[in-house]
Amino acid sequence: xxxxxxxxxxxxxxxxxxxxxxxxxxxxxxxxxxxxxxxxxxxxxxxxxxxxxxxxxxxxxxxxxxxxxxxxxxxxxxxxxxxxxxxxxxxxxxxxxxxxxxxxxxxxxxxxxxxxxxxxxxxxxxxxxxxxxxxxxxxxxxxxxxxxxxxxxxxxxxxxxxxxxxxxxxxxxxxxxxxxxxxxxxxxxxxxxxxxxxxxxxxxxxxxxxxxxxxxxxxxxxxxxxxxxxxxxxxxxxxxxxxxxxxxxxxxxxxxxxxxxxxxxxxxxxxxxxxxxxxxxxxxxxxxxxxxxxxxxxxxxxxxxxxxxxxxxxxxxxxxxxxxxxxxxxxxxxxxxxxxxxxxxxxxxxxxxxxxxxxxxxxxxxxxxxxxxxxxxxxxxxxxxxxxxxxxxxxxxxxxxxxxxxxxxxxxxxxxxxxxxxxxxxxxxxxxxxxxxxxxxxxxxxxxxxxxxxxxxxxxxxxxxxxxxxxxxxxxxxxxxxxxxxxxxxxxxxxxxxxxxxxxxxxxxxxxxxxxxxxxxxxxxxxxxxxxxxxxxxxxxxxxxxxxxxxxxxxxxxxxxxxxxxxxxxxxxxxxxxxxxxxxxxxxxxxxxxxxxxxxxxxxxxxxxxxxxxxxxxx
Numbered sequence: 001x002x003x004x005x006x007x008x009x010x011x012x013x014x015x016x017x018x019x020x021x022x023x024x025x026x027x028x029x030x031x032x033x034x035x036x037x038x039x040x041x042x043x044x045x046x047x048x049x050x051x052x053x054x055x056x057x058x059x060x061x062x063x064x065x066x067x068x069x070x071x072x073x074x075x076x077x078x079x080x081x082x083x084x085x086x087x088x089x090x091x092x093x094x095x096x097x098x099x100x101x102x103x104x105x106x107x108x109x110x111x112x113x114x115x116x117x118x119x120x121x122x123x124x125x126x127x128x129x130x131x132x133x134x135x136x137x138x139x140x141x142x143x144x145x146x147x148x149x150x151x152x153x154x155x156x157x158x159x160x161x162x163x164x165x166x167x168x169x170x171x172x173x174x175x176x177x178x179x180x181x182x183x184x185x186x187x188x189x190x191x192x193x194x195x196x197x198x199x200x201x202x203x204x205x206x207x208x209x210x211x212x213x214x215x216x217x218x219x220x221x222x223x224x225x226x227x228x229x230x231x232x233x234x235x236x237x238x239x240x241x242x243x244x245x246x247x248x249x250x251x252x253x254x255x256x257x258x259x260x261x262x263x264x265x266x267x268x269x270x271x272x273x274x275x276x277x278x279x280x281x282x283x284x285x286x287x288x289x290x291x292x293x294x295x296x297x298x299x300x301x302x303x304x305x306x307x308x309x310x311x312x313x314x315x316x317x318x319x320x321x322x323x324x325x326x327x328x329x330x331x332x333x334x335x336x337x338x339x340x341x342x343x344x345x346x347x348x349x350x351x352x353x354x355x356x357x358x359x360x361x362x363x364x365x366x367x368x369x370x371x372x373x374x375x376x377x378x379x380x381x382x383x384x385x386x387x388x389x390x391x392x393x394x395x396x397x398x399x400x401x402x403x404x405x406x407x408x409x410x411x412x413x414x415x416x417x418x419x420x421x422x423x424x425x426x427x428x429x430x431x432x433x434x435x436x437x438x439x440x441x442x443x444x445x446x447x448x449x450x451x452x453x454x455x456x457x458x459x460x461x462x463x464x465x466x467x468x469x470x471x472x473x474x475x476x477x478x479x480x481x482x483x484x485x486x487x488x489x490x491x492x493x494x495x496x497x498x499x500x501x502x503x504x505x506x507x508x509x510x511x512x513x514x515x516x517x518x519x520x521x522x523x524x525x526x527x528x529x530x531x532x533x534x535x536x537x538x539x540x541x542x543x544x545x546x547x548x549x550x551x552x553x554x555x556x557x558x559x560x561x562x563x564x565x566x567x568x569x570x571x572x573x574x575x576x577x578x579x580x581x582x583x584x585x586x587x588x589x590x591x592x593x594x595x596x597x598x599x600x601x602x603x604x605x606x607x608x609x610x611x612x613x614x615x616x617x618x619x
Contacts, residue, residue, distance in 0.1 A: 004084045005065075007099055012060045015053045016044065016067050016084055017283065018253050023070045025052040028081065030064040033091035033098075033210070039063070050254070064096040069253055082252040085287060087197050088298075089212040092182050094175045094197045098212035102298065105216040113224045115302050116166070116232050120530040121332050121363060121423040121470045122399075124166035125518050126234065128431055129475035130497065131170070131205045132189060137498040146494075148173075148205050148218040152225035160231055163478065163511070164518035167232035167332075169305055171432060173219070174235075175200045177243040178491070181209035189497060191432060191490040192236075193273070193307060194243040198291050201299075223300050234303035234332065235295055239279070239288050240311040241271035250277070257283045260344040270311050270343025279316040280349060288316060289323050296327050309335025309364070310352040311343055317351045317359050325361075334363030334426050334470070337418075353418045363424040363470060365431075368413055369396025373429045373460045374437070378444035383456050383612075385572045387546040393569070394541060394549055399468035400425035401532040405541045421532050425469030429460045430477060435487045437461075438480045454480060455612050458513050458592050459571060462614040463549075465517040466527055466567055468535050478514040479503030509592060516594025520616070523596065526553040526560040534558055544568070545576045548609070555618070562618035570609040578607050580617075589616035 006013040014027045025046075028038035044054035066081035083090055083097035090097055118124060135142040135150035144150045151157075151168070160168065172192030179188045181203035192202060201219040203209030223233050242248040245267060250258035260268040260278045270276045277284050295301040304320075306312065317333070324331045337353035356364050372382050372392035382389035388410075394403075395411035399422025402408065408417045419425045430437040437460065441453045448456075457480065465471045475481075476499035483489050489496050504511055521527045529535050538554040553565040564583070570576045582604035588596050591613060602617055609615050 004086045005088065005097070005099065007060065007101065009059045009061070011055050011057045012099060013053065013055045014042065014044065014065070014067075015051065016069075016253060017050050018052050018069045019071070019255070019257075020046060020050050021072045022052075023072050023074060025067065025069050027054060028066050028068065029056065029060065030066075030096060033064055033096055035064075060099045061101060063099045064091055065099065066096050067253060071255065079252045079255065080247070082249045083197060085249045085253055086199055086290070087249075088199060089216060090175060090197050090200050090203075091212055092203060092210045093180065094177075094200065094203070100213050102216070105213050105220065107217055107221045107224060110220060110224060113227055113300055115300065115328065115330065116227060116230045118166065118232065118330055120528070121334075122468065122528040122530045124232065124332070124470055125164065125465070125521065126167045126169050126426070126470060126472045127160070127163070127165040127475055128169040128171070128472065130191065130432065131173070132494060133497050133499050134475055136494050137500055139501040140499070144207065146205065147207060148201070148215075148222040149207065151222045157225060157229040160226075161229050163515050164522060165231065165473070167234050167303060168226060169234040169303075169472075170236060172236050172238050172307075173202055173205065174198050174237075175202050179204045184209070187493055189491055189493055193238050193490065195238050195241070196243055197249070198237075198239070199294050219299060227300070232302035233300075234305055235301045236305045236307060237292065237295075238307040239284075239291070240277055240308045241273045241275050242277070245275045254283060257281065258287070262344050268344035270339040270341050270345070271308055272340030276311050276343055279312040280345065285316045285319060288312075289320050292320050293323050293327060296324060296331055302330075303332035303334075306333070306335030308339055310337050310339040310350050311345065312351045313345060313349040314351050314355050314358050315349070317362055321359065321361055329361075332363070333361065334365070334424075337364035354414050356418045356424055357420050360420070363426050364418070365426045365428060365472075366396055366400050366469060368392045368400070368411060369427055369463065369467070370429050372396065373463060374440050374444060381444070382547070382571050383460060384444070385547045390547055390549055393463055396425070396427055396463065396469070397467050397549065397551065398422065398535055398539060399427070399532075401535060403536055403539070419469075419532075421530070422468040422535055423470060423530055425467075426472050427464045427467040427469040428472035428474075429464055430474045431472065432474065433488075435485065436474060436481055436483050437477045438482050439485050443485065452612070454507060454510055455592060457510065459569065459612055459614055461514060462517060462589075463569060465514075465521055466616070468527070468529060468539065471521070473514070475499060476503075478511045480507045480510055513592060513594055516589070516596070520588065520594060520596060524555065524560050524562060524565070525558050526555040526562065526565050529558055542566075542578060544578050545572070547572050548576050548578065550578050565616070565618045568607060568609045568615045570611065570613055573611050575611060576609050578609065580604050580607050583619040585617040585619045587615065587617040589614055
């Protein structure tokens with residue numbers, strides 16, 4: 001499928017998957033993106049089941065093209081022109097595919113680009129960002145505001161390295177429909193969950209969307225710069241639906257071959273966006289496997305986050321995992337193990353949370369921890385001191401696995417542990433969906449001042465960053481970003497979504513706390529054992545007052561330089577006491593500060609933990 005275009009200077013071969021019984025299939029070749037009429041029309045020949053092929057002699061470099069399928073009995077009326085399903089390059093707004101030399105889009109040094117080494121997904125701290133959010137605010141001082149190239153600028157790389165994150169997770173960055181690339185001067189914004197061309201970078205994030213090669217080259221420059229800084233790149237991919245079925249490349253090339261329908265013939269809408277794709281069907285399954293592999297090989301992408309993964313089937317997800325393993329087993333996969341509504345897929349086939357155990361090396365978001373920390377009912381959350389929510393916090397701490405001290409029947413939304421290994425559990429308290437952390441805290445605790453809200457921010461992220469799963473942070477939470485209370489800012493203006501980097505000056509201790517916890521995790525293996533059996537054997541919860549979560553890590557047993565590590569998390573409004581064995585402890589986290597060299601000592605016995613604070617100490 002991914003050879004819809006096979007270009008050489010001598011000739012170009014066009015191929016398309018279209019119904020065998022179509023009356024005809026053609027490709028139209030245009031001299032430029034703006035041309036109103038094609039230079040020529042080439043009729044493809046049917047060569048095998050659902051496969052149509054044609055060729056043109058001579059060098060077509062720089063030309064544009066579209067396919068059109070004429071179904072049986074159409075009376076000469078086609079389905080409409082489109083770039084094909086697997087366009088590798090497109091013109092402005094993605095309506096026509098472009099003929100380019102992909103090798104010519106490689107930046108200098110691309111052949112030497114390598115993925116940063118990672119042993120386990122648990123070794124990563126994932127930092128989710130949107131290109132515009134990260135760099136568009138004037139306080140950032142970026143030259144390429146809102147563009148791929150912003151992430152190549154030294155200040156961006158220095159910031160991310162200083163924070164210590166191991167991977168950036170980019171919100172959808174393939175070509176999407178609702179931002180007019182022809183007018184970058186217009187105020188436009190979208191998260192990108194409206195796919196148009198799945199295998200081409202979005203043009204509005206490039207410096208010149210009119211040139212098909214520029215968006216490709218600049219995306220590669222971004223990846224290479226992040227790799228050079230030791231940071232992996234994870235791409236948020238949205239294969240579960242498309243923006244518009246009637247106008248989609250899927251429907252215009254192979255009607256109803258890519259979509260699910262309900263028993264009454266209507267489009268199924270498990271995505272909440274009007275349609276859902278049919279991953280269990282051979283066309284969509286093959287497309288997904290080849291598309292993911294394309295991003296992993298051509299663009300050196302290191303990981304994939306699957307939007308509404310529950311709409312895909314287990315077999316397809318495992319097929320993708322197998323294909324990526326053949327490229328590089330360290331490429332990560334995780335997704336949302338749910339749907340946005342009823343789907344026309346047998347629930348027994350769904351890649352949902354109940355079936356994560358059937359998908360080795362594929363992770364999922366642990367919304368039990370998120371909701372326990374700060375759910376939609378604030379009084380019942382752990383940050384409000386709820387003892388009931390503490391069990392779900394413990395479930396998140398161990399990475400969603402079976403653990404003898406965690407009652408999964410109470411803690412898990414499945415009623416049982418769903419992660420086989422802690423590296424399958426993505427631990428988080430906030431992401432692009434819903435309220436960002438600062439806004440959620442303000443809504444949940446309207447009477448608290450800013451200082452106390454920042455304290456709760458720190459406590460929540462301590463649970464995330466010291467869990468055995470894969471910590472996931474939403475960009476800007478470390479500077480107390482706000483989106484003005486907007487819980488679904490997918491198309492809100494920059495004024496809502498942008499990260500105001502003056503928060504670094506207003507809340508410097510917050511950034512330093514995040515950085516300190518990330519360093520603590522990175523330097524001490526006990527916080528990222530990576531093995532369920534190791535977690536069960538070497539993480540032990542301690543007796544603690546109601547609501548308080550306290551645990552011991554046997555660092556010596558897992559090769560950590562710190563032999564015994566204790567973590568106490570107190571969400572309550574009063575000081576709480578926990579008893580520790582007699583020893584000389586070094587305190588490395590206390591009073592909202594982290595210092596790995598030590599900031600105090602403790603001789604065992606009663607440890608007093610201040611309200612809404614965390615303490616970490618070792619001997």
